[in-house]
Amino acid sequence: MNANSHSRAKLLILESRAGTIEQPERIWLEDHLRECTACSAHATSMDRTVQSLRLVPIRLDPSVVAATRVSVRARADQLGSRRIPRVWLWLTCALSWAWIAETCMLLWRGFAWLGSRFGVPSPLWQMAFALWWAVPALVAAMALSYRSLQGADSLSNP
Amino acid sequence: METSSVYLGRMVTVAEAMGKMGDEESRELARGLRARDPGLLDRLIERYQYRLFRYLMFLTGRRETAEDLFQETWMRVLEKGNLYNARSRFEPWLFSIAHNLFIDMVRRNRSVVNLESVDCLEMNGHFPPADTSSGVPADRLLRDEQNAIVATALGRLPAGFREVLVLRFHEDLPLEEIAAVVGSPLPTVKSRLYRGLEKLREGLEGATS
Numbered sequence: 370m371n372a373n374s375h376s377r378a379k380l381l382i383l384e385s386r387a388g389t390i391e392q393p394e395r396i397w398l399e400d401h402l403r404e405c406t407a408c409s410a411h412a413t414s415m416d417r418t419v420q421s422l423r424l425v426p427i428r429l430d431p432s433v434v435a436a437t438r439v440s441v442r443a444r445a446d447q448l449g450s451r452r453i454p455r456v457w458l459w460l461t462c463a464l465s466w467a468w469i470a471e472t473c474m475l476l477w478r479g480f481a482w483l484g485s486r487f488g489v490p491s492p493l494w495q496m497a498f499a500l501w502w503a504v505p506a507l508v509a510a511m512a513l514s515y516r517s518l519q520g521a522d523s524l525s526n527p
Numbered sequence: 528m529e530t531s532s533v534y535l536g537r538m539v540t541v542a543e544a545m546g547k548m549g550d551e552e553s554r555e556l557a558r559g560l561r562a563r564d565p566g567l568l569d570r571l572i573e574r575y576q577y578r579l580f581r582y583l584m585f586l587t588g589r590r591e592t593a594e595d596l597f598q599e600t601w602m603r604v605l606e607k608g609n610l611y612n613a614r615s616r617f618e619p620w621l622f623s624i625a626h627n628l629f630i631d632m633v634r635r636n637r638s639v640v641n642l643e644s645v646d647c648l649e650m651n652g653h654f655p656p657a658d659t660s661s662g663v664p665a666d667r668l669l670r671d672e673q674n675a676i677v678a679t680a681l682g683r684l685p686a687g688f689r690e691v692l693v694l695r696f697h698e699d700l701p702l703e704e705i706a707a708v709v710g711s712p713l714p715t716v717k718s719r720l721y722r723g724l725e726k727l728r729e730g731l732e733g734a735t736s
Contacts, residue, residue, distance in 0.1 A: 380721075383720075383721040383724055383725060384721070386724060387695060387717075387720050387721065387724065388695070389702065389717065389720075414728055414732060415724070415728055417731070418724065418727050418728040418731055419696060419724070421673070421676075421677045421731060422677070422681075422692060422696050422727065423696055423697065424674075424677075425674070425677055425678070425681065426674055427577065427580060427581045427584050429576060429577055429580045430594070433580075433594045433597060433598070434572065434576050436598065437572060437597060437598045437601050438569060438572055440598060440601075440602065441565070441568050441569075441572070441601050441602060441605055442565045442568075442569070444602055444605055444606075445563050445564075445565040445568065445605055446565070448563055448605070448606070449563060
């Protein structure tokens, strides 16, 4: 036995108590502890430390828990009242689709008329027609994505 | 031989059932958190109150700070509940919220945050007092003395060390989950765990000898 083996044993004692030791090292450590009284005493001391750590008393004042519950409930009510009911969201979507279906042909004719009036090539006014429908939805999607990314950042990157 | 294979088969079935129950519970939890169900929040506070508070006491070392962060953590759980991923466990997510709030708090007072530098000078003497509610007076006195020694030794450790100690020895979290909670690489977590344990041992030995 040399100084190196004692140093190795001390490191392995830490690993074994932290639950990170590998099986071959565990076997080596157990053999070493059987033969070395100093390292064995060190292991006992480490066991006492872990035991003391596990027994640290923590007292939680019930009034803190009660106050937390009240605050959380009040905040939940506040957030709930701000939330738009889902039925309204679906209703708005349905109305907007109906409006699109109703006005699509008229708008197409309007764009065609403008195209012929100002001599704009057909592919160009047709592209403008497509953008007319797509741009508001794209802007809304980008704004929503940005908001949810911000929310995720505030949790993952304090 | 047959008995042991039947036993193993049962064990696998039980483990699978527990896994399914866990999955189902997580999905239920995620749904409730997304809906900001106050009843669910109430049950979560009831279930995790001591564990969260113990974590915060170890992390902050101050009762008042831990109490403030306790409340803030649950508020954050309510507000950011839609970000909880049902595929991961709730506890590490809860602790990571508390951890981030603590970092925010420290950052308000400092430009650079390193939990290994939030040390004894701030925390010493603020660690939890011993529970003096029950027991024979002589035993209680002895227990108080022992608790005071442990509290002092813990108070001398940097916050980052205490944090990994509580997550490992009280919460029994695997090192990978601890790394996710504290936002540090696995080798850093291991190093803090070993150094924290050794420093605590030295502190306790020094106090008792």
